[in-house]
Amino acid sequence: MFQLNTFTTLEDAANSLATWVAAGTTNLADALRVANDVMFTRVNGDRDDVDNFVVVITDGHSDNMTATLFEAERLRESGVVVIVVGVGDDIDQVGRTGHCRRHFPSV
Numbered sequence: 001m002f003q004l005n006t007f008t009t010l011e012d013a014a015n016s017l018a019t020w021v022a023a024g025t026t027n028l029a030d031a032l033r034v035a036n037d038v039m040f041t042r043v044n045g046d047r048d049d050v051d052n053f054v055v056v057i058t059d060g061h062s063d064n065m066t067a068t069l070f071e072a073e074r075l076r077e078s079g080v081v082v083i084v085v086g087v088g089d090d091i092d093q094v095g096r097t098g099h100c101r102r103h104f105p106s107v
Contacts, residue, residue, distance in 0.1 A: 005045030029067035052080040059088045
């Protein structure tokens with residue numbers, strides 16, 4: 001995880017993602033909560049003149065779907081667009097988390 005003001009170029013941000021490894025469980029609710037309460041704050045680089053987006057890449061198996069949906073709704077209510085990309089064969093829960101429940105990609 002990095003703050004919005006950590007990198008000054010898209011290339012630097014993309015390079016930092018190249019070393020990430022997915023492992024463990026899917027605590028999606030906490031990830032969305034941190035995005036809302038920590039990431040999208042002025043001190044961490046949020047700007048009023050720039051739209052906020054969250055891109056979630058997930059297998060759709062949230063540890064707590066009720067909490068995940070609550071946090072996704074909090075993000076949407078604060079004006080953040082939530083884009084969800086489902087990975088794998090069993091992504092039935094993924095679409096409920098995203099901003100538009102009818103259209104979500106799967107890879």
